[in-house]
Amino acid sequence: MNALLSLTDVRKQYPNNGVTALDGVCLDVKASEVVAIIGPSGCGKSTLLRCINGLEEIQGGTIRLGDDIVSDCGTNWRRVRQRVGMVFQNYELFPHLDVMGNLLLGPKVVQRADRAEATKRAQQLLDRVGLGDRAHSLPRQLSGGQKQRVAIVRTLMMRPEVLLLDEITASLDPEMVREVLDVVAELAADGMTMLLVTHEMAFARAIADRVVFMDAGRIVEVGEPEQFFTSPASERAQRFLNTFVFEAPHKPDADEE
Amino acid sequence: MDWSVISSSIPVYGEAALLTLRIGVIGIIASALVGLLCAAVQSFRIPVLRQIVAVYIELSRNTPLLVQLFFLYFGLPKVGVVWPSEVCAIVGLTFLGGSYMAEAFRSGLDSVHPIQLQSALALGMSTPTAFRHVLAPQAFAIAAPALTANVIFLIKETSVVSVVALPDLVYVAKEQIGTDYDTSEALLLLVAFYLLLLLPISLGANWLERKVRSNAFGS
Numbered sequence: 061m062n063a064l065l066s067l068t069d070v071r072k073q074y075p076n077n078g079v080t081a082l083d084g085v086c087l088d089v090k091a092s093e094v095v096a097i098i099g100p101s102g103c104g105k106s107t108l109l110r111c112i113n114g115l116e117e118i119q120g121g122t123i124r125l126g127d128d129i130v131s132d133c134g135t136n137w138r139r140v141r142q143r144v145g146m147v148f149q150n151y152e153l154f155p156h157l158d159v160m161g162n163l164l165l166g167p168k169v170v171q172r173a174d175r176a177e178a179t180k181r182a183q184q185l186l187d188r189v190g191l192g193d194r195a196h197s198l199p200r201q202l203s204g205g206q207k208q209r210v211a212i213v214r215t216l217m218m219r220p221e222v223l224l225l226d227e228i229t230a231s232l233d234p235e236m237v238r239e240v241l242d243v244v245a246e247l248a249a250d251g252m253t254m255l256l257v258t259h260e261m262a263f264a265r266a267i268a269d270r271v272v273f274m275d276a277g278r279i280v281e282v283g284e285p286e287q288f289f290t291s292p293a294s295e296r297a298q299r300f301l302n303t304f305v306f307e308a309p310h311k312p313d314a315d316e317e
Numbered sequence: 318m319d320w321s322v323i324s325s326s327i328p329v330y331g332e333a334a335l336l337t338l339r340i341g342v343i344g345i346i347a348s349a350l351v352g353l354l355c356a357a358v359q360s361f362r363i364p365v366l367r368q369i370v371a372v373y374i375e376l377s378r379n380t381p382l383l384v385q386l387f388f389l390y391f392g393l394p395k396v397g398v399v400w401p402s403e404v405c406a407i408v409g410l411t412f413l414g415g416s417y418m419a420e421a422f423r424s425g426l427d428s429v430h431p432i433q434l435q436s437a438l439a440l441g442m443s444t445p446t447a448f449r450h451v452l453a454p455q456a457f458a459i460a461a462p463a464l465t466a467n468v469i470f471l472i473k474e475t476s477v478v479s480v481v482a483l484p485d486l487v488y489v490a491k492e493q494i495g496t497d498y499d500t501s502e503a504l505l506l507l508v509a510f511y512l513l514l515l516l517p518i519s520l521g522a523n524w525l526e527r528k529v530r531s532n533a534f535g536s
Contacts, residue, residue: 115435142441152436156454166440169450218440 063088064126064253065112065144065222071120072104072111072277081107083277084121089222092251096258096268096285100300104277105257109224112255113137113144125222142170145220149227151207153199159186159210160195166218178217185213189243205236209243216247223247225256229263241267261304265289273297322502326493333489334510340403340485341472344410348471349464351411352418356456357448359419360426370419377416383477385409390481406478414471421467425460426452461529465522472515486510 065088072082081104089095097105110116112123114130114137123131130140153162163182167173186192189209199207208228215223225244229237241263248254248267258264264271264285271288273281273296281294292298355370377385389405400408429452437447457464479488486507493503 146439170441
């Protein structure tokens with residue numbers, strides 16, 4: 061089966077400081093596949109997502125979406141971005157619009173969708189993520205977890221083929237992480253193709269079909285979650301995973317001295 | 318103080334106040350449009366246009382309206398451009414107000430986080446669409462206090478348009494003092510009419526400011 065999203069030798073360099081963020085990344089994502097990208101801070105995992113929907117320009121390589129090459133200079137990013145939805149770390153809801161306004165803006169101004177139909181769909185999706193009664197709340201009246209669920213629904217309103225989730229639980233209080241991850245798990249069960257950058261190792265292990273470990277702008281290791289988390293092949297991945305393990309610090313005996 | 322002089326002068330001042338208001342309102346609307354355009358050019362760093370806007374803003378903010386009006390009314394005819402007084406007044410006020418409005422809008426736009434734009438683009442919006450539906454409304458709410466201060470400032474600035482022979486409030490008062498020596502009456506009427514014009518605008522501006530801000534951010 062052909063890959064839905066295919067990256068070949070993608071290179072990205074920041075023009076102002078010359079830092080190489082992506083150094084020849086190759087990755088195929090099949091339809092309905094959930095791929096978790098993990099790695100240390102600054103390894104290029106967020107940049108990778110942002111290159112896929114054109115928020116960052118790449119300097120080399122190709123990005124294919126279905127049969128279309130989307131990374132050449134004539135790319136109609138507005139069309140690509142409707143096919144590749146993105147959810148941000150800090151929700152980025154539009155603060156001047158209520159929840160329904162946030163959900164309807166894209167369909168209205170981008171897709172010229174029928175208003176009644178879009179409203180109905182928005183309400184259905186809100187019901188599904190447990191926010192059916194918050195359609196007329198303003199973003200500031202919602203908790204972080206609720207905002208992130210609205211942000212996911214806002215992206216789904218555009219009927220994307222692929223979802224890019226960029227550390228979507230990193231800004232949340234721990235007790236709100238679960239409600240957001242439950243929504244993602246449900247999407248995965250529905251067959252949504254997703255590429256997610258995360259620091260939630262347990263979640264990545266539970267939900268991902270494949271785990272991609274990145275370091276210094278390169279993909280170091282790709283594996284099945286069970287295999288990757290129990291016995292990573294590379295030493296760098298091993299070291300990275302160890303940083304999530306906590307051992308009780310050795311306490312010197314109080315009477316010693 | 319001769320109250321009969323005052324009551325008989327009221328219609329003349331009323332008419333002058335309407336002229337002041339007309340110049341002010343048209344000038345302010347035009348200023349806001351010019352300002353929004355300039356702020357967008359600066360915020361998106363559009364080459365060439367950006368430099369032109371920067372020069373315009375410096376020129377506009379660092380010359381008095383009085384001098385700008387002299388230039389429009391007495392200077393331009395020398396190169397064959399003759400505009401009626403009222404057009405000169407409106408163009409002059411817009412030239413002045415545009416830069417003040419631009420700075421107000423720009424401070425508003427600058428305080429909207431850039432990732433809001435990305436979030437709009439990520440939904441498939443074009444940059445102009447994102448500007449219109451996502452950035453401008455937020456910038457407007459943040460800029461509201463500066464914008465309403467500009468509105469009041471610009472209406473007060475209309476008090477110099479009498480130099481291009483427009484019968485505004487100041488012109489009428491000067492006339493009355495010059496021909497009838499009714500100095501106290503004229504000055505009292507002048508103050509009263511300016512207050513009559515500006516107080517409601519000022520109160521309305523306060524109300525609008527609160528409403529816009531609470532709509533947008535609820536503070």
